[in-house]
Amino acid sequence: MVPLQISPDRILEEMRDFGIRLNQGLRTLGELGDVEVGASAKEAIYEEDKLVLYRFRPQAKVTNPIPVLIVYALVNRPYMLDLQEDRSIIRSLLRGGLDVYLIDWGYPDSADRYLTLNDYINGYIDRCVDVIRDRHGVEAINVMGVCQGGTFSLCYAALHPKKVQNLITTVTPVDFHAGTNLLSQWARHVDVDLVVDTLGNVPGEMLNWTYLTLKPFRLTGQKYLDLVNILDDPIQARNFVRMEKWVFDSPDQAGEAFRQFMKDFYQRNGLIKGEVRLGNKTVDLGQVSMPVLNIFAAQDHLVPPAASQALKRHVGSKDYKAIEFPGGHIGIYVSGKSQKLIPPAICGWLADRS
Amino acid sequence: MAEAPKTPPWGDDWMEANRRYWDAWTHFGEQPAERAAPGKPPEPGWAEAADRWWKVMTPPVPPGSRELFDRLMEQGKTFFRFGEAFAASATKGGGAFQSQNVWQQGLRAIAEQWGKAPFDFFQNQNQNPMERFFSAPALGFTRESQEQGQEMVRLTLAYQQALQAYEMVFQNLGTETFSRLQHRLGERAERQEPVMTLRALYDVWVDSSEEAYLELVSTESYAETYGKMVNALMALKHHGRAVMDQAVGAVGLPTRDGLATLQKRQQELRRETVALRRELAELRAQLDGLKGKPRRPATPRPRGARKKSRSRSKEA
Numbered sequence: 325m326v327p328l329q330i331s332p333d334r335i336l337e338e339m340r341d342f343g344i345r346l347n348q349g350l351r352t353l354g355e356l357g358d359v360e361v362g363a364s365a366k367e368a369i370y371e372e373d374k375l376v377l378y379r380f381r382p383q384a385k386v387t388n389p390i391p392v393l394i395v396y397a398l399v400n401r402p403y404m405l406d407l408q409e410d411r412s413i414i415r416s417l418l419r420g421g422l423d424v425y426l427i428d429w430g431y432p433d434s435a436d437r438y439l440t441l442n443d444y445i446n447g448y449i450d451r452c453v454d455v456i457r458d459r460h461g462v463e464a465i466n467v468m469g470v471c472q473g474g475t476f477s478l479c480y481a482a483l484h485p486k487k488v489q490n491l492i493t494t495v496t497p498v499d500f501h502a503g504t505n506l507l508s509q510w511a512r513h514v515d516v517d518l519v520v521d522t523l524g525n526v527p528g529e530m531l532n533w534t535y536l537t538l539k540p541f542r543l544t545g546q547k548y549l550d551l552v553n554i555l556d557d558p559i560q561a562r563n564f565v566r567m568e569k570w571v572f573d574s575p576d577q578a579g580e581a582f583r584q585f586m587k588d589f590y591q592r593n594g595l596i597k598g599e600v601r602l603g604n605k606t607v608d609l610g611q612v613s614m615p616v617l618n619i620f621a622a623q624d625h626l627v628p629p630a631a632s633q634a635l636k637r638h639v640g641s642k643d644y645k646a647i648e649f650p651g652g653h654i655g656i657y658v659s660g661k662s663q664k665l666i667p668p669a670i671c672g673w674l675a676d677r678s
Numbered sequence: 679m680a681e682a683p684k685t686p687p688w689g690d691d692w693m694e695a696n697r698r699y700w701d702a703w704t705h706f707g708e709q710p711a712e713r714a715a716p717g718k719p720p721e722p723g724w725a726e727a728a729d730r731w732w733k734v735m736t737p738p739v740p741p742g743s744r745e746l747f748d749r750l751m752e753q754g755k756t757f758f759r760f761g762e763a764f765a766a767s768a769t770k771g772g773g774a775f776q777s778q779n780v781w782q783q784g785l786r787a788i789a790e791q792w793g794k795a796p797f798d799f800f801q802n803q804n805q806n807p808m809e810r811f812f813s814a815p816a817l818g819f820t821r822e823s824q825e826q827g828q829e830m831v832r833l834t835l836a837y838q839q840a841l842q843a844y845e846m847v848f849q850n851l852g853t854e855t856f857s858r859l860q861h862r863l864g865e866r867a868e869r870q871e872p873v874m875t876l877r878a879l880y881d882v883w884v885d886s887s888e889e890a891y892l893e894l895v896s897t898e899s900y901a902e903t904y905g906k907m908v909n910a911l912m913a914l915k916h917h918g919r920a921v922m923d924q925a926v927g928a929v930g931l932p933t934r935d936g937l938a939t940l941q942k943r944q945q946e947l948r949r950e951t952v953a954l955r956r957e958l959a960e961l962r963a964q965l966d967g968l969k970g971k972p973r974r975p976a977t978p979r980p981r982g983a984r985k986k987s988r989s990r991s992k993e994a
Contacts, residue, residue: 325867325868325870325872326867326872327863327864327866327867327872327873328784328863328872328873328879329872329873329874330764330873330874330875330876330879332765334874334875334876335761335764335765335876336765338761338875338876338877339758339761339876342754342757342758342877343758346750346751346754349750350747350750350751353743353746353747353750354743354747356743434937434941435941435944437938437941438941438942438944438945438946439945443945443949447949447952504896506895506896509896509898509901510895510900510901510904510905512901512905513901513902513904513905513906513909514904514905514908514909515905515908515909515912518909518912518913518916519908519912521916522912522915522916522919523912523915524938537895539888540891541884541887541888541891542884542888544749544753545753545756545884546880546881546884548749548750548752548753548754549753549754549757549877549880551750552750552754565743565746568746572745
């Protein structure tokens with residue numbers, strides 16, 4: 325059988341249709357105007373430098389007395405967790421009876437170049453945790469880390485175990501050399517000291533370019549052709565633009581924190597070896613003694629499942645549970661499937677431990 | 679770029695004009711194959727036609743959407759070029775892909791046209807963000823020392839070599855993609871699932887390309903070549919900045935190094951301030967305890983906390 329059954333007439337017809345759809349699609353995009361992100365009401369309760377700690381307004385009766393602090397990554401922006409009404413992990417957590425707080429790191433500039441990981445983890449995160457503990461009059465709170473924020477949360481929980489009641493990590497790298505981890509492989513021969521000494525802060529756009537090169541044909545080509553097919557629907561178009569806005573909204577990385585994260589975590593794989601030092605203390609995952617829920621994505625191309633699954637072998641907790649989400653690194657937060665699976669799993673797991 | 683009007687002029691007249699444009703162009707392309715030069719797509723090519731259309735017919739784009747418009751349009755043109763390369767071989771083969779020889783020619787046409795695509799992608803990326811971030815600045819307005827100039831030349835050459843080696847990694851990507859494309863199409867033929875549309879073929883091509891690309895960039899040798907390229911670029915940029923700093927310092931202006939020292943000291947001072955503030959709070963709390971007062975929290979005071987709430991926030 326001939327595998328291609330496409331006639332020149334058919335190609336011509338397809339091209340004409342494509343041109344017209346592209347045409348219509350550009351019109352739709354032009355008429356969309358600004359897209360809004362952030363679906364849930366929130367208030368700033370603590371600010372320090374560029375950091376803002378938000379508390380989301382409850383959307384149901386708060387049934388879990390222990391508040392949850394979400395620690396987002398330094399890469400990209402946290403509104404991905406609350407992108408729009410029907411794609412908001414935060415909204416679902418609120419409706420599940422949780423009291424939700426979120427750290428927004430802001431956009432570091434050159435004055436933030438010398439912020440270290442110690443400043444972020446033992447400084448900013450610790451102070452946010454204290455603020456929440458005081459507000460609620462509790463000794464320990466629940467902490468949920470997202471991607472790199474999950475790694476930070478692990479470090480924090482290991483160094484301050486009495487302040488963390490339960491720990492949830494989502495798509496979190498732990499063993500940075502496990503699985504097919506292209507980012508880790510590519511970083512191994514890069515002279516990170518030279519990069520930071522030269523650039524100071526590392527441009528977010530550069531990191532974004534690196535992420536796109538993980539799947540260049542899909543992420544810089546096919547994705548936009550797919551867009552042409554959905555642009556006749558303004559709702560889908562708006563959803564796409566919202567997501568696109570998030571993808572390219574990449575803060576610069578504070579130079580010193582980037583240097584340590586790349587060298588100690590990506591290059592030396594120090595977290596699982598107990599070789600990461602923050603201030604005058606060494607991070608020992610064995611000190612993570614509170615219950616741990618580790619959620620990873622089966623098709624994650626940024627943090628391979630094996631990199632997250634390794635956590636089980638290294639934490640000291642006797643109450644460890646892992647959940648595999650059937651999707652990718654971003655889909656775990658924004659897909660329709662994730663809205664049905666992830667928040668109920670988190671709320672239920674926390675309810676059993678409160 | 680012309681300033682965007684408040685209301686985009688995407689009226690029905692504009693849409694109708696666009697439809698007529700594409701109809702006319704399609705009609706032009708439908709002329710009998712024998713009237714077209716053998717093996718060549720009709721003139722102007724689809725991608726070129728799209729380009730002209732974009733320049734002539736497209737009204738001003740809202741400023742916030744410009745980048746997305748450009749990305750979408752660029753991929754649209756890419757798809758047109760894809761179709762062009764494939765249609766040319768079909769025309770050459772008498773109008774359809776009825777023999778293995780003809781459809782393989784079609785795939786080869788795509789491979790020739792598209793084997794360069796990932797290479798171009800990287801080249802473009804190097805010239806776009808990377809050069810923007812890393813390219814060496816001008817040497818400054820004072821005369822550099824001979825050593826500095828020689829070092830700059832050496833580093834420039836080293837970077838060019840590293841970049842060339844990096845680009846060479848991708849030279850066989852087109853061939854590898856072609857081989858995978860053939861294999862995937864062969865599998866579909868066995869399953870009696872022929873490819874019926876150009877878009878479906880494009881999707882198979884993307885799958886094949888990603889597979890070939892992943893195999894290539896997963897290797898240790900790629901990681902080494904990539905590292906050498908980035909390091910060479912950094913070394914060049916670093917030297918350029920040092921030279922610039924020297925020139926700027928020579929005329930009494932603040933230097934980058936000087937600013938970095940200030941930033942570092944400022945950060946150290948802030949750490950000390952935070953630690954002292956915490957210590958003070960703890961001491962006060964202990965004092966309150968001794969005096970029998972209610973214990974105050976030994977946590978940081980929210981400074982400048984905003985009380986406003988937002989039902990929907992617009993992120994910057």
